[in-house]
Amino acid sequence: MSEHTEHQVDSALTYVLVFLGLIALTVITTAVAFVDLGPFSVVAALAIATCKMLLVALFFMHVRHSTRLTRLVMAGGLLWLAILIFLTLGDFMTRGVVGIPGR
Amino acid sequence: MITAAEQTRVDYLNESYGIKSWLLTKDHKRIGLLYLATITLFFFLGGAFATLIRVELLTPQGGLVSSETYNKLFTMHGVAMIFFFLIPSIPATLGNFFLPMMIGARDLAFPRINLLSWYLLVIGGLFALFAMLAGGVDTGWTFYTPYSTTYSNSWVIATAVGIFIAGFSSILTGLNFIVTVHRMRAPGMTWFRLPLFVWSNYATALIQVLGTPVLAVTIVLVFCERFFHIGIFDPALGGDPVLFQHLFWFYSHPAVYIMVLPAMGVISELVSVFSRKQVFGYHFVAFSSMAIAVLGFLVWGHHLFVSTQSVYAGMVFSFLSYFVAIPSAIKVFNWTATLYKGSISYATPMLYAFGFVGLFTIGGLTGLFVASLGIDVHVTDTYFVVAHFHYIMVGGTIMAYLGGLHYWWPKMTGRMYPELWARLSALVIFLGFNLTFFPQFILGYLGMPRRYHNYPPEFQVLHVLSTAGASVLAVGYLMPMIYFIWSLRYGKLAPANPWGASGLEWKTPSPPPLHNFDETPVVTQEAYDYSGVIGEEIEVG
Amino acid sequence: MASHSESLALREQFDTEAQQKEASTLGMWIFLITEVMFFGGMFLAYTVYRSWYPHVFAVASSSLNVYIGAANTVVLLCSSFTMVMAVRAAQLGKRNAIIWFLILTLVLGGVFLGVKAYEWNEKFVEHHVPGAGFHFEGVPQQGPAQIFFSLYFAMTGLHAMHMVVGVGLLIFLIVETRKGKYSASYMTPVDLIGLYWHFVDIIWIFLFPLLYLIDRHLKT
Numbered sequence: 001m002s003e004h005t006e007h008q009v010d011s012a013l014t015y016v017l018v019f020l021g022l023i024a025l026t027v028i029t030t031a032v033a034f035v036d037l038g039p040f041s042v043v044a045a046l047a048i049a050t051c052k053m054l055l056v057a058l059f060f061m062h063v064r065h066s067t068r069l070t071r072l073v074m075a076g077g078l079l080w081l082a083i084l085i086f087l088t089l090g091d092f093m094t095r096g097v098v099g100i101p102g103r
Numbered sequence: 104m105i106t107a108a109e110q111t112r113v114d115y116l117n118e119s120y121g122i123k124s125w126l127l128t129k130d131h132k133r134i135g136l137l138y139l140a141t142i143t144l145f146f147f148l149g150g151a152f153a154t155l156i157r158v159e160l161l162t163p164q165g166g167l168v169s170s171e172t173y174n175k176l177f178t179m180h181g182v183a184m185i186f187f188f189l190i191p192s193i194p195a196t197l198g199n200f201f202l203p204m205m206i207g208a209r210d211l212a213f214p215r216i217n218l219l220s221w222y223l224l225v226i227g228g229l230f231a232l233f234a235m236l237a238g239g240v241d242t243g244w245t246f247y248t249p250y251s252t253t254y255s256n257s258w259v260i261a262t263a264v265g266i267f268i269a270g271f272s273s274i275l276t277g278l279n280f281i282v283t284v285h286r287m288r289a290p291g292m293t294w295f296r297l298p299l300f301v302w303s304n305y306a307t308a309l310i311q312v313l314g315t316p317v318l319a320v321t322i323v324l325v326f327c328e329r330f331f332h333i334g335i336f337d338p339a340l341g342g343d344p345v346l347f348q349h350l351f352w353f354y355s356h357p358a359v360y361i362m363v364l365p366a367m368g369v370i371s372e373l374v375s376v377f378s379r380k381q382v383f384g385y386h387f388v389a390f391s392s393m394a395i396a397v398l399g400f401l402v403w404g405h406h407l408f409v410s411t412q413s414v415y416a417g418m419v420f421s422f423l424s425y426f427v428a429i430p431s432a433i434k435v436f437n438w439t440a441t442l443y444k445g446s447i448s449y450a451t452p453m454l455y456a457f458g459f460v461g462l463f464t465i466g467g468l469t470g471l472f473v474a475s476l477g478i479d480v481h482v483t484d485t486y487f488v489v490a491h492f493h494y495i496m497v498g499g500t501i502m503a504y505l506g507g508l509h510y511w512w513p514k515m516t517g518r519m520y521p522e523l524w525a526r527l528s529a530l531v532i533f534l535g536f537n538l539t540f541f542p543q544f545i546l547g548y549l550g551m552p553r554r555y556h557n558y559p560p561e562f563q564v565l566h567v568l569s570t571a572g573a574s575v576l577a578v579g580y581l582m583p584m585i586y587f588i589w590s591l592r593y594g595k596l597a598p599a600n601p602w603g604a605s606g607l608e609w610k611t612p613s614p615p616p617l618h619n620f621d622e623t624p625v626v627t628q629e630a631y632d633y634s635g636v637i638g639e640e641i642e643v644g
Numbered sequence: 645m646a647s648h649s650e651s652l653a654l655r656e657q658f659d660t661e662a663q664q665k666e667a668s669t670l671g672m673w674i675f676l677i678t679e680v681m682f683f684g685g686m687f688l689a690y691t692v693y694r695s696w697y698p699h700v701f702a703v704a705s706s707s708l709n710v711y712i713g714a715a716n717t718v719v720l721l722c723s724s725f726t727m728v729m730a731v732r733a734a735q736l737g738k739r740n741a742i743i744w745f746l747i748l749t750l751v752l753g754g755v756f757l758g759v760k761a762y763e764w765n766e767k768f769v770e771h772h773v774p775g776a777g778f779h780f781e782g783v784p785q786q787g788p789a790q791i792f793f794s795l796y797f798a799m800t801g802l803h804a805m806h807m808v809v810g811v812g813l814l815i816f817l818i819v820e821t822r823k824g825k826y827s828a829s830y831m832t833p834v835d836l837i838g839l840y841w842h843f844v845d846i847i848w849i850f851l852f853p854l855l856y857l858i859d860r861h862l863k864t
């Protein structure tokens with residue numbers, strides 16, 4: 001029913017490499033903020049943050065060794081956050097389109 | 104026959120005595136009873152507010168209370184009933200008691216967190232009670248901004264804190280149920296052998312866990328706005344009050360499914376036992392529970408149709424609201440099909456089940472009325488909506504709750520309730536309910552706004568009918584209070600399985616021992632397997 | 645009745661330690677997604693108001709010190725590294741290593757909170773704290789600027805509260821580890837508190853660019 005995951009011990013080197021990757025991404029996102037990318041600044045910032053999140057989750061939180069259920073729970077949480085934000089934006093971004101005041 | 108040995112048997116009720124053994128219990132069954140007592144108190148509190156509302160509405164000019172007080176009455180009626188009665192009701196009482204037993208477990212995954220959940224409900228309730236006694240809150244249970252954040256002079260924060268704390272009670276219960284169902288099932292208890300009551304509570308738990316935190320953060324923002332005037336919901340400072348509505352309803356719409364899904368789970372159990380038949384379309388009913396939980400998160404904008412939400416968003420939410428009715432309808436069809444060629448018994452729980460199916464259908468269909476953008480513009484904020492949700496919450500959930508209480512009372516207490524009085528009160532409740540709320544559909548359609556205590560004289564007849572119905576309903580609710588308590592001392596001793604029902608909880612004595620099962624059961628049968636028990640007599644009365 | 649005498653750590657509702665560990669881990673993950681939804685409401689408010697007031701948000705964001713913010717981000721990432729090393733030490737049953745890594749994590753968390761307190765104090769001195777004394781010179785529209793700073797304080801404040809809870813949990817872990825409570829066969833609390841700590845780090849991973857890095861190229 002479930003895979004036993006607690007016997008998998010990652011090497012210290014793995015963690016060091018992930019850590020260095022996280023630092024590098026932090027430097028990159030800070031530097032990129034000073035470059036004019038127009039509307040893509042937000043995209044870049046969020047993309048880099050998402051990469052950092054995945055590194056922390058997969059390696060530091062051991063999701064890459066975890067059960068399918070754990071991954072489903074994590075994915076479900078992110079999906080629900082997306083529903084909250086995007087369905088609400090569906091209202092805010094389509095206001096005024098019809099040309100009737102208050103709609 | 105109850106033998107002398109059985110009468111002196113140790114069960115979860117008598118294995119320890121004293122107030123500490125209850126207030127520090129880790130036993131899910133005792134915690135279920137603690138919840139039962141707490142929510143019953145809040146039910147009568149909410150009912151008291153309802154009584155005052157209905158008395159006030161007897162005359163067109165009101166006169167019993169001022170407008171400000173009336174605002175407080177309907178607010179506190181809603182707060183007490185929704186957050187402190189309906190949301191916890193079935194999961195925290197019947198779910199706590201029976202979910203572990205139904206899956207063959209000794210307890211929930213986290214018994215101490217279960218106890219903490221109860222304490223959180225009590226503490227939250229005390230905050231809300233304080234607010235009510237100190238002067239009340241008048242914003243409506245929906246706390247719309249900027250009134251609640253800027254202009255109201257009532258006890259908004261105290262009430263909001265109470266709801267915030269009670270929200271964590273709900274979250275922890277949901278977390279506990281999800282982990283329990285995933286990890287504590289007995290050998291052989293596969294997902295598709297689970298009773299549908301477990302499926303319903305599992306789906307409910309998903310909603311509790313995903314939705315309630317958004318209510319919590321919304322309350323935090325209301326708190327900040329009210330104390331620091333940060334402007335987040337205040338148009339004068341650049342904020343948008345509709346953002347509050349999005350955040351509030353993102354939880355509060357799924358909340359209505361928290362209230363009704365467990366009720367549907369109860370009905371699945373009752374309809375099966377009292378027709379002596381497998382639930383028709385078990386898989387469809389199980390998947391429908393999950394579908395309701397998921398789809399229920401996609402429809403909240405139907406509460407914002409007239410709020411300056413964009414037309415396109417309105418159309419999307421309207422379409423999705425029609426869609427979410429489908430799994431509920433599937434359940435109603437399946438329950439009805441279960442009855443077909445069944446061996447029907449009219450014991451009290453079944454009467455409540457019949458009542459649920461009819462009244463929930465009316466409530467659900469009128470939900471489709473209000474899900475239509477055009478009709479909603481006409482009936483929103485009128486008594487039509489009030490009637491719609493009371494048909495579901497009272498005609499639906501409370502009926503199912505009472506049906507479940509009667510069905511499982513013998514198991515919980517070891518006593519039978521008096522069947523004749525129980526059937527009579529079910530009838531009184533059914534009649535009282537319809538007399539109270541059916542006129543409200545008409546009132547609403549004719550234009551009577553909700554939350555008003557002054558109204559044009561031509562509406563008075565309908566209001567008087569509604570109040571008359573409420574008096575009958577009140578009598579109907581008092582009757583079980585009385586005979587349930589009576590039965591604890593004078594009721595007939597109950598056997599292990601008075602209904603001849605399938606399900607692991609009926610394989611234990613009534614009341615069950617502390618650890619539920621002497622040996623962990625091994626499950627080999629499908630759910631609702633009545634093939635082997637045709638002809639067994641059902642004990643009634 | 646199943647035998648519960650194998651280990652003192654096994655609670656009576658569970659049949660095996662493996663079942664207990666799986667249940668506890670699942671419970672912590674579900675708790676973390678409730679936190680995702682909790683913070684999510686504030687991220688929604690941020691998204692809406694940033695889309696309404698992009699210029700005001702950019703100017704307000706530029707009043708935050710990006711170097712301090714970035715440095716603090718690095719501090720928190722270091723603490724995540726030391727935390728996962730503590731978990732690894734627990735998996736290997738190395739008691740002293742656990743304690744040292746937990747102490748390092750604790751210190752780094754404390755540094756983060758200290759820097760945060762310094763930043764907030766700066767904002768207080770500059771009258772950028774929402775409320776009666778609020779005044780932001782960079783833009784004429786005070787309302788939207790106040791909304792930015794409200795979200796700044798609310799989100800970093802909520803995050804800081806979670807850090808404080810995390811610090812408390814770390815102290816608990818250090819005390820328990822010193823008592824010898826954890827071994828390679830039972831280190832669930834270390835594991836679970838590690839998950840919590842990493843989650844709080846992930847929140848900051850998003851807060852930093854969203855609050856500190858809005859259109860930095862605009863400011864000379």
